[in-house]
């Protein structure tokens with residue numbers, strides 16, 4: 251049995267993280283967790299298997315099973331402002347870590363880059379392009395539902411999200427961005443998590459990061475836990491049962507339009523009865539609000555005293571002191587409830603006593619959008635199986 255000192259020295263040499271030797275001597279039994287330097291997607295369980303084998307120790311079946319399962323990872327989702335207008339997550343592209351908006355409503359991974367005018371880069375982390383990694387002849391150009399957009403060229407580089415590595419991922423480097431992106435110093439780009447069929451790279455469409463890595467993950471899933479005025483998470487390759495209450499219930503997804511598109515079969519306002527109606531909707535972490543059919547939105551604000559559909563503010567507003575009813579959408583036959591408090595998005599301008607509704611009309615969009623206002627009360631599993639589906643549970 252090697253001495254504690256020699257074991258500590260050996261592990262320190264191997265670059266392992268060990269407790270203080272004195273601390274080790276105080277303990278009767280201790281476990282050593284060794285992080286290995288790998289170039290492929292990280293897999294903590296595999297590191298433990300390697301360590302136990304290194305010291306000729308038996309490997310418990312559950313650790314072997316987890317190691318064989320493949321990597322998993324978790325990235326934080328941090329509100330970009332006081333009203334959860336968007337959420338930002340750290341992504342390492344090449345050697346730089348940027349804050350990207352993970353967007354289940356689009357399929358381009360793009361970043362502010364060294365190709366832009368330096369005046370657009372103030373306050374940003376940005377991707378420093380390496381001409382050796384350029385994808386010859388490839389360009390991209392994207393427009394979002396809020397009228398913003400960006401365009402540029404394409405590089406193949408290492409992209410790490412939550413410890414999971416894609417060694418050669420299409421990284422769309424911006425050469426130009428719209429004014430709303432240029433003035434948003436917090437968002438360094440987007441990471442699309444919709445289906446690669448709507449990626450905008452030409453002439454050869456690129457894959458999303460999740461599409462690149464999903465076959466190596468422990469399971470072909472990612473799970474989203476956005477939170478109300480707090481940091482949440484994106485889990486990749488696994489479902490974290492500690493992050494929700496009750497059961498996960500599922501609905502099939504129609505991927506024809508490249509979205510996580512599903513049908514809600516009814517709704518209720520507050521304690522009212524469920525109105526059966528078919529609502530064609532997409533889940534979209536990149537959209538702030540909950541956009542619904544005109545009749546549904548009218549029924550909701552009919553229960554909000556002092557509310558009106560304001561031409562001035564471009565949507566339904568109400569007194570910030572209003573007590574808002576909850577909103578229920580029936581998904582997969584299960585009532586998914588959004589607390590009324592979550593439907594007060596923000597004052598129309600800082601300090602105003604008039605507030606802008608989290609529920610708005612979907613006129614002009616062509617479908618409903620279950621954006622952050624809806625998502626932040628749920629744990630949402632996105633399963634890329636042979637028949638893709640969405641799982642919902644209450645946080």
Ligand SMILES: CNCc1ccc(Oc2cccnc2)o1
Pocket residue numbers: 336351353355356394395396398430431434437440536537
């Ligand atoms: C606020 N405009 C800039 C901006 C930040 C994130 C995005 O992207 C969006 C916008 C709407 C829908 N989906 C993604 O645009």
